[in-house]
Amino acid sequence: MYDFTPYLESIRSYLETHLGHWGANFLIWTLVAVIFLAIYAVLGLVLVYVERRICAFFQLRLGPNRVGWAGTLQTVADAIKLLLKEPVTLRKADKLLYNLAPFIISLAAVTVLGMVPFARGLHAFDINIGLLFIIAISSIGVVGILLAGWSSNNKYALIGAMRSGAQIVSYELSVGLSLLTMVLLTGTLQLSGIIESQATGWWIFRGHFPAVAAFFLYLTASIAEINRGPFDLPEAESELTAGFHTEYSGLKFAFFFLAEFVNMFTVAAIATTVFFGGWMPFHIGNWEAFNHIMDFVPPLIWFLLKVSAVIFLMMWFKWTFPRLRIDQLLQLEWKYLMPLNLLNLIIMAILVYLGWHF
């Protein structure tokens, strides 16, 4: 019902008649880039506020509630403060890499954000190897973290970066394997195809226990991959001051900070797409009337609802579980998550082969 493709196509044809093929393409590329950068900034602001507020409630505190209504403008004020701060440059730092690192991290975050399907047709880059592309691009972020740690010439930053490297190399496997488990069901890597395959029901319901297990394995592994608590060793503030971004200030620090929160959104968005049917409305079997009412809710709202549910779960994890030690972290991956993922993959393969899924 809510299909954005015709509107977007009409905009494109309108532009093409006026600007020609290349002009229209160039304008559309610029527009999409600007829109995604805007989404990037707004997401960062909103998520930082939500995170601070929810973490406060988990600890029976109030959180930011002074600037604006219930503190909603707090992050805007923080952003302005960060923009006006002095960019400290280190004498002993590797200048080129030091300045490059925040951009590499932002690049990875924005590119993955560009893959997210928001609604039917509202999809910036619908490539046929979508999931593989996401897994490939999201691991570029670690290059930025390693560069930041190395070029800062600071022992805390270096230790943080090295931890991050070990962590991401390990947990990448689990992310890939848990998504592979779901690809057995979807039969396609294209994100829009994955969502279309869930038109009759979300995979987390239709895939029985292995799908639920895959969801939690994916969530655990990707929380580790985006360096969020309880796996936030690369920036463990109690031991490493701030980890890999110790030596960054002002706007460059803001880039790291933003990328972290936007990565959280993209992880939740991929989980939503693969397990919870993306922007598909919630349907219950044969309840025709109920299903019809659900169809009226715009897909963007469904998508954001599901994403915020997953983000809430991630925040719940972060503010409940204590941080792991580096050896415990690697043990968790190599001794538990990876074998479980392989086992889950086999179970899912048998299930799909026998056709037991709905």
Added chain:
Amino acid sequence: MFRAIFEYFKEIFQAIRGLIAGMRVTGKYIAHARTEIITREYPDNRNTLQMFERFRGEVTLLHNEDNEHRCTGCSACEVACPNGTIEIIWARREDPETGKKKKQLETFVYHLSMCTMCNLCILACPTDAIKMGQNFEHAVFDRSQLTKVLNRPGSKLQKGVE
């Protein structure tokens, strides 16, 4: 070998149970976040602020409505104080009723700037003359204002307190 596999899965299930137990605790917190928030918004609620019974803000010498206190000037609190916060200045005066000379409190000097609110003086007091007060807004513009005289002018010992 099967035993090892069984142990492996048992470990995983125990870990999951532990994690769920933790999440239930924090989940309970966020479910009751509306009513059970511990943080007080201090300067805003200054008029209705209620401190706790056990809060130690300052040492106070209790006076009743007849401007009588219970301090006999025995200096037990001064001895008990680890950092010389309390100075009891006393004198031997003639008791108007019995005509005997008796130790009496002249001035109860309290150096708030040195007090750590350790409560030892209150425990040492044999007549329960002093008590920890609830006031905590001690900021002043001059250090000398932190040295206080606790017994009110014209106050005397309550009858029957020895």
